[in-house]
Amino acid sequence: MEEKLTMSVVPDLEVLFELADLFKVFGDSTRLRVMYALFDGELSVTAIADSLGMEQSTISHQLRVLRQNKLVRVRREGKQIYYALDDEHVEKIIQMGLDHVLE
Amino acid sequence: MEEKLTMSVVPDLEVLFELADLFKVFGDSTRLRVMYALFDGELSVTAIADSLGMEQSTISHQLRVLRQNKLVRVRREGKQIYYALDDEHVEKIIQMGLDHVLE
DNA sequence: TGAATATATGAATATGTGTTCATTTGTCAA
DNA sequence: TTGACAAATGAACACATATTCATATATTCA
Numbered sequence A, B: 001m002e003e004k005l006t007m008s009v010v011p012d013l014e015v016l017f018e019l020a021d022l023f024k025v026f027g028d029s030t031r032l033r034v035m036y037a038l039f040d041g042e043l044s045v046t047a048i049a050d051s052l053g054m055e056q057s058t059i060s061h062q063l064r065v066l067r068q069n070k071l072v073r074v075r076r077e078g079k080q081i082y083y084a085l086d087d088e089h090v091e092k093i094i095q096m097g098l099d100h101v102l103e
Numbered sequence C: 001t002g003a004a005t006a007t008a009t010g011a012a013t014a015t016g017t018g019t020t021c022a023t024t025t026g027t028c029a030a
Numbered sequence D: 001t002t003g004a005c006a007a008a009t010g011a012a013c014a015c016a017t018a019t020t021c022a023t024a025t026a027t028t029c030a
Helices: A002-008 A013-026 A029-040 A045-052 A056-068 A088-102 B002-008 B013-026 B029-040 B045-052 B056-068 B088-102
Strands: A072-077 A080-085 B072-077 B080-085
Touching (some): A013 A029, B013 B088, B056 B072
16 A cells, blocks of 8 residues: 555655656667666677677667666676676566567 | 567667657757656646747757657647656666666 | 777767647536 | 637757767776
8 A cells, every 4th residue: 555655646756857867868779778788687788789799889868867866787808898787676677668669 | 588689689680770850869968858857747838848948949840859769659638738758668768877877 | 118909988869759838629517 | 600628739949868980998818
């Protein structure tokens, strides 16, 4: 019942802005592809770029967005930097969206 | 277990574009506010605009986006047009996002 | 130290998008 | 039919953003 309560109460405008910002992160196909790539485990930047057939710079820019929104975590190993999903909600949010799209 | 399967399979690029488009809809605070306003039931365009303190035109433009993405349904009654949420997933998607934002 | 590799970053550009203003369309009642 | 009200629409503008290119930073190894 607690959950119902948090739903019906309209959050502060500030929280709504944060919420919109979060969904903006999911609202880009490149970032979605990156997140999907990370479903199976951590990957280096080059590995992600290669698997998507996109430029390293493009991926790096988008990884920064994911980082800033605390959706991925980073780990350095030698020259490479490995990214991994860092939020239990990511898959759930994407799945909810898919449920709608595939209705 | 079926659900796990749909998660791990990367959707077609086309589906990913649709998915990104869906999240774009949630990525705007005005549209989020409109959806929140409709949590309690259907409202006319003017009622929504008044409750948010925004212009009728602005709300009308955003309602069109929600309509195009099949997130609201429409019903005419005299001069007024009533909008209501038309998807079971809307509240779930927003709740998942909130869980992350409020962590 | 210097070369090679991996990643990040900044500037520039093109494209997308939210709001406003003015206008149109649709409905009802006199 | 005319006037009043509700909603939708289109053009214009300002602003945000994704990608590319060039370059900087960081790390390893010879």
